[in-house]
Amino acid sequence: MGAVVISIDTELGWGFHDYPAAERPTERIARSRWGWERLAETLGEYDIPATWAVVGHLFEHDCAGAHVGHPSPPGWFAHERGEAPMDEQYRFAPDLLADLVESDPDHDIGAHTYSHVEFDADYATEDLARAECDRAIDAAEAAGVSMTSFVFPRNRVGHRETLAETGFTCYRGTVPETSADGPYSAPIRKLTQATVVRNPPPLVEPTVDEYGLVNIPASLYLFGFEGPARRVLSATVGDPVVRQAKMGIDAAAASDGLCHLWLHPNNLTTEADVARVEAVCAHIDGVRAETALTVETMRSVAEDVATEDVTVV
Ligand SMILES: [Zn+2]
Numbered sequence: 226m227g228a229v230v231i232s233i234d235t236e237l238g239w240g241f242h243d244y245p246a247a248e249r250p251t252e253r254i255a256r257s258r259w260g261w262e263r264l265a266e267t268l269g270e271y272d273i274p275a276t277w278a279v280v281g282h283l284f285e286h287d288c289a290g291a292h293v294g295h296p297s298p299p300g301w302f303a304h305e306r307g308e309a310p311m312d313e314q315y316r317f318a319p320d321l322l323a324d325l326v327e328s329d330p331d332h333d334i335g336a337h338t339y340s341h342v343e344f345d346a347d348y349a350t351e352d353l354a355r356a357e358c359d360r361a362i363d364a365a366e367a368a369g370v371s372m373t374s375f376v377f378p379r380n381r382v383g384h385r386e387t388l389a390e391t392g393f394t395c396y397r398g399t400v401p402e403t404s405a406d407g408p409y410s411a412p413i414r415k416l417t418q419a420t421v422v423r424n425p426p427p428l429v430e431p432t433v434d435e436y437g438l439v440n441i442p443a444s445l446y447l448f449g450f451e452g453p454a455r456r457v458l459s460a461t462v463g464d465p466v467v468r469q470a471k472m473g474i475d476a477a478a479a480s481d482g483l484c485h486l487w488l489h490p491n492n493l494t495t496e497a498d499v500a501r502v503e504a505v506c507a508h509i510d511g512v513r514a515e516t517a518l519t520v521e522t523m524r525s526v527a528e529d530v531a532t533e534d535v536t537v538v
C-alpha cells in the first residue's frame with residue numbers, strides 16, 4: 226500500500242540566523258508567520274496530517290539571548306541580543322505551536338534541533354548535538370508535546386547515535402543517490418528543467434540504521450525549482466513542481482512506495498506558493514479517495530516499521 230508523507234522544516238527566523246545580518250532573506254522571514262498559517266490552514270482544509278519538525282527555541286516564551294551553558298560556538302545567539310535583535314515574533318512561536326497541537330489533522334510535531342545547528346558542521350560537537358536534542362525535547366515537553374521525529378537542518382545528517390540516545394525514533398534522510406534521473410550526493414536535490422518535466426521524483430523505502438533509527442528519505446523538495454525557470458515552465462506546462470508531486474503521488478498510489486514531500490512554512494511568501502501547496506493537497510485528497518493511498522507522518526511510518534520485519538542496513 227502506497228503512502229505520502231509531508232515533512233515541514235519549521236523555523237521562522239532560525240533558518241537564517243547564522244547568516245550575516247545583511248545576507249538574511251528579510252522578506253522571506255517577514256512572511257514566515259503568514260506562510261505558517263496558510264500552510265496549516267491548507268492542510269486542515271484537506272485533513273492532511275504532516276510532520277512539523279520545529280526548531281525547539283520556538284516553544285520558548287521569552288529569553289534574553291544568553292543561553293548560559295549551552296555548548297554553542299561564540300556568538301551563536303548574537304541575533305537575539307544587542308541593539309537590533311531579530312524581532313521576537315521570528316524567535317518565539319508558542320501561539321502558533323499551540324494552534325498546531327489543537328488543530329484537527331493529527332499532526333506529528335518533531336524536532337529540527339533547538340537552534341538550527343547543522344549536525345555535520347565542524348562546530349557541531351557531540352556535546353552540542355546532545356544539548357540541542359535535550360533542550361528541544363524539554364521545551365516541547367513543557368508545552369505537552371512529545372517528539373519522536375527529527376529533521377536535520379539543511380539535511381546535514383550527523384550525530385545519529387545521539388538522536389537515538391535522546392529518544393528520537395526516526396529522521397528524514399537525503400534523496401536516494403540512485404534516482405531515476407541520475408546520481409545525487411547533494412543534501413538537497415536541485416531539479417533541472419529537463420528532469421522536472423520528464424521524470425517523477427523517486428519513491429523511497431524506510432530503512433533501519435545501525436542505531437535503530439528509521440531513516441525516511443526525502444523524495445521531493447516542493448520549493449527546489451524557483452526563479453525564472455519556474456516562471457517559464459509555469460507558463461507552458463503549468464507549475465512544474467505540482468506536476469512532479471502529482472507524478473510521485475500517483476506512483477506511490479500504484480505501488481508500495483512512499484512519496485516523501487518536504488518544504489518550509491517560509492517557502493510560502495505569495496499566493497502562487499499557497500496555490501502550489503493547495504494543488505498538491507487536493508491531488509493527495511483525490512487520490513486517497515479513489516485508491517488505497519494513505520497519508521502518513523514520519524512518526525506513523527516509524528511505528529509501522531518498528532512492528533515489521535525489516536532489513537537492517
Ligand atoms: Zn534564545
Ligand SMILES: [Zn+2]
Nearest residue numbers: 234240378379
Ligand atoms: Zn531548517
